[in-house]
Amino acid sequence: MSGTETSSQxxxxxxxxxxxxxxxxxxxxxxxxxxxxxxxxxxxxxxxKQPIVGFWEVLAPLIALVCIGSGWPSAADxxxxxxxxxxxxxxxxxxxxxxxxxxxxxxxxxxxANSTAIAVFTLLALGxxxxxxxxxxxxxxxxxxxxxxxxxxIAWIENSALAxxxxxxxxLAVGAVxxxxxxKSARAD
Numbered sequence: 159m160s161g162t163e164t165s166s167q168x169x170x171x172x173x174x175x176x177x178x179x180x181x182x183x184x185x186x187x188x189x190x191x192x193x194x195x196x197x198x199x200x201x202x203x204x205x206x207k208q209p210i211v212g213f214w215e216v217l218a219p220l221i222a223l224v225c226i227g228s229g230w231p232s233a234a235d236x237x238x239x240x241x242x243x244x245x246x247x248x249x250x251x252x253x254x255x256x257x258x259x260x261x262x263x264x265x266x267x268x269x270x271a272n273s274t275a276i277a278v279f280t281l282l283a284l285g286x287x288x289x290x291x292x293x294x295x296x297x298x299x300x301x302x303x304x305x306x307x308x309x310x311x312i313a314w315i316e317n318s319a320l321a322x323x324x325x326x327x328x329x330l331a332v333g334a335v336x337x338x339x340x341x342k343s344a345r346a347d
């Protein structure tokens with residue numbers, strides 16, 4: 159075998175940076191979407207002073223799908239994939255059952271809408287973190303940890319309406335700068 163034959167069988171060139179960047183954002187999109195939806199749900203509950211049961215009941219299966227998607231590549235065969243799906247379905251079904259127990263009228267007499275929202279959010283954070291442990295996904299664990307760290311922040315925000323507006327404006331400003339930078343670098347590529 160000559161040296162020219164070996165070099166013609168070299169590995170294909172790496173993907174261009176723009177493609178790699180887009181792939182990263184698409185991979186992380188489900189986690190960001192869950193975090194944004196969760197934050198919006200807690201914010202709505204905090205301001206409306208009413209729990210939104212249906213929202214959480216839809217969000218739990220969405221998080222289950224994200225967890226299944228995270229664990230899918232490491233599930234080696236059909237049996238492992240069925241176990242992954244079954245364990246996540248049971249995990250999130252348990253969350254929905256406990257959440258609905260918190261919303262029973264006999265329990266609600268002891269809670270305000272704000273405390274119910276924080277309790278549900280805390281359960282969601284715990285459920286997300288433990289689901290991440292089950293599927294060996296650091297992204298899902300980080301999502302659950304971010305939710306858990308947000309619990310005291312949310313409690314503080316409920317007492318500080320002006321701070322909420324300032325923080326939201328800062329988040330929008332940072333998002334706009336990131337979007338502008340991303341578009342600028344995409345044009346340059």
